[in-house]
Amino acid sequence: MSSYKTPSKADVQAVLLKIPTFQLRRVFYEGLKNPRWVRPLFEAGAFTNPPEPENTDDGYIRDVYWPEISYLTRVASEASTDVVDVLLSLANSNNAWVRRAAFEIGSKIPAAEGARLKPLLQAWTTTPGGFGWRTDPRELVSFAITLLEGGEIKTGRWLANNLFAPKPSVSDDPFRRKQFLHWTTTGTRRSCHAWCQRSVRTHSRQLPAGSPTLRSSPATPGTSTTSAA
Structure with a gap:
């Protein structure tokens, strides 16, 4: 990121004047790789109006x-604080692409930054669109795991509970129900494993010297056995 330059306000305004149409905006944002443009564009109001669904x-x-x-998703790992600030301003957006991107972004930025997205996710749980029908279930799970493995246990558990708490079926389609069962079963197993591994590491560090510790059994990967340190 150090090789990139931060644009001036004049640079940003000049660019925005040149991309008034959807096609021009798409060419610009899908080609922009400089993460230092996020904050100046945000302050110039470039990220304020995601289009609402149309009937x-x-x-x-x-x-x-x-x-x-697409630009925010691409540079999120290099400008996570700025991108999260943008997303937090979009709590009232019903755009399914925005909701999908929030989880993709959350899964690849530091857990501390991802945890800041909780108010956004909480706002979305109260809307008919929820976390977004376009959102990839695998990204939902990956975000929860990133939080759990990164030490943001409270937020990670909150998200996992929202994803995997028993809910009535929303579809009578046998294929969709089977697909949903597959990803929830797999996702629950991955999330529980991440949380348990984090808990084991945390508690092991707190044990007095010479205490029995937990270690993975070589014979059965993923299980734990007790051994003397």
Whole structure:
């Protein structure tokens, strides 16, 4: 990131004047790689209006793609604080692409930054769209695991509980129900493993010298046995 330069306000305004259409915005944001543009663009109001879902004439709902989110997702690991600040300002957005990106971003930024997204996720749980129908279930699980493994246990458990607490089925489609069962079973196992491993490491560090410790059994990976230190 040190090789990139921060644009001036004049630079940002000049660019925004040149990309008034969707097509031009898409070309610009999908090609932009400099993470130092996030904060100046944010302060210039470039990330304030993700399009809302549109009702079509045939009774469906159309999600309009927001090119800006592709840039934020791409540079999140290098400008995590700035990107999280942008996402926190989008709590009222119903754009499914934004909700999908929030979990993809959360899974690849430091856990402390990811934990800051909790108010955003809490706001979304109260809306009909929830975490977003476009959101990849694997990213949901990965975000929870990133939080748990990164020491943000409280937020990680909150997210895992929201993902895996028993809920009534929302579909009568046998394939979708089978698919949902697969990812929840797999995701629950991965999340529990991450939380348990973190707990073992934390408690082991707190034990007095010479106390029995927990270690993974070589014969059965993922299980724990007690041994004398």
